Amino acid sequence: MDNGNVIEIRDLTAGFDGRTVLDNISLEVRRNEIFVILGSSGGGKTTLLKHIIGLLRPEKGSINIFGKNTLEMNDDEFESILKRIGMLFQGGALLNSMEVWENIAIPLEQHTDLEDEVIHRIIRQKLSLVNLRDAYYLLPSELSGGMKKRVSLARAIVMDPEILFFDEPSAGLDPITSADLDRLILELKKKLGITLVIVTHELESIKRIADRIIYLQKGKNIFCGTIEEAKKAGIEEIDRFFGWEKD
């Protein structure tokens, strides 16, 4: 952590049923940057994300979060790491039977013994941060796709995470809502000093928010750096992805 890296991954190799999905991936994510994981479908993006947050375990390699190897931790130690990170799932992953405020209250009620009034005010503040003041008592089924994403964003940031993981934030959203979400992401980065790790395909979105990118092709890291560097690198696959093919 001292060198400014919140996540460091070394030689990560992982697979399912003998099929290698991630092949010797090494990367580091610096504090307060927006790090975007790119790649074609099936390239291992979501798998990489799931390994970082501990939903899957690798075959070999190491994953350091806040300078500690998460693969060597016991459950309690890992839980204390989890309390410092937030995750936003593709579909929002809100609990359908609970109202919006109850969804956001889950981590507060489980991990603190704050008064109900304080919890309610924290929820209100987070909802106004994502511009959803009126959604307080609604059920997830009454929300639109973009609203669901924003509610789950509010839930993900309610404990002030230091790292926030996003799985395809713009999937299924129209360009305007998607741009709004990007603005929100940039605001969070600036206001709260959060580090963001984002998996996405949206070109516009990547150009707007990414500080650095990693490009995975068939589980291999073929590029890691800023977009400008990617442009200069002249890697065919990346040029095709961004539409930078030579005239």
Added chain:
Amino acid sequence: MIEKTDINTLKVTGDFRNDMINEFKKHYNDLNKNSSKPVIDLSEVEHAGTLAVAFLEFISRNKKFDIRTGEGLRSEIDKFARESGYENAETKLSFIDRTVVTVSGFFKELGSFTVLSADIFYYSLRSVFNSSGRRKGSVFEQMFLMGNNAVPIVALLSFLIGLVLSLQSAAQLKQFGANIYLVDLIVIGMILEMGPILTSVIIAGRTGSAIAAEISTMKITEELDALKVMALNPLKYVVAPKMLSLTVCLPILTVLSNLVGIFGGFVIGILYLDLSFDMFFNRTIEVMTLYFWWQSMLKSILFSWLIVLIGAHFGFKVKGGSEAVGKAATSSVVAAIFAIIMTDAVLSLIFYFEW
């Protein structure tokens, strides 16, 4: 870091992280109880998490405390108060209002149930003569699922009920030498009450809950909307086949239940009361009248309608997500059993006193 510098003072320095909040709260409650002039010194806090800020905002309204903060933290607390200080129109109702809402809600639900029932009857009746708008073979498929597959459980439970009912009564009848009246007891008991009720309660649990779960899932996943857009009426496409097939199946199952229950009584009569086959059979023919069977069938047809209507009602009114499906299924079973027993009591009184 949190420390108590003296008996009245709580001092926080450095980073006031969210995970320190529980510890801080303990000290705060201590101070609140034991000190008359408590001081919380936050002037050396460099950074505070949202939870800490929220809690500080909360306690800053406790006038007893002297809270000292630096410029930065003060403005963060004020900002939090501004951003969170809006009210959502939560409806807090008085007791009377709540009662009114509950009662009117019940009548509203009864109203929508009545309308839905009328619709289902209409489309089911039309569906008898005109099979357009429902899937080919769906009535027979439903009959197989609802009727045929329920035969073993209905038969077994009816036999056991007939057996134990006769056994308990036989013990009493034996004392008076009134052995032969066991036949009256079991024939009347099974045909008029136990047969229809037992069968429809089993079917309410088996089929009623399935109807509610199926329709509510279809509603949540927008399948019902998809049907509507394809110019298909969900009542006709989904509910009518169930209505028709259960109207046929439940009476048949009830007949089965009646006969198997009486057979249970027969077993006790022969083995325990030393009745002969002839005696039992002749007495059965004497006691059993067409009028009893007619009552039994009327009841079972009414119950079959109740099961489908209530299942459909809870299915269609579902809102929310996956958990609501489970609730709809549960409520439909409870409501259906309640309605079945109520209706049975009313009908029995009417028939007994021949009103």
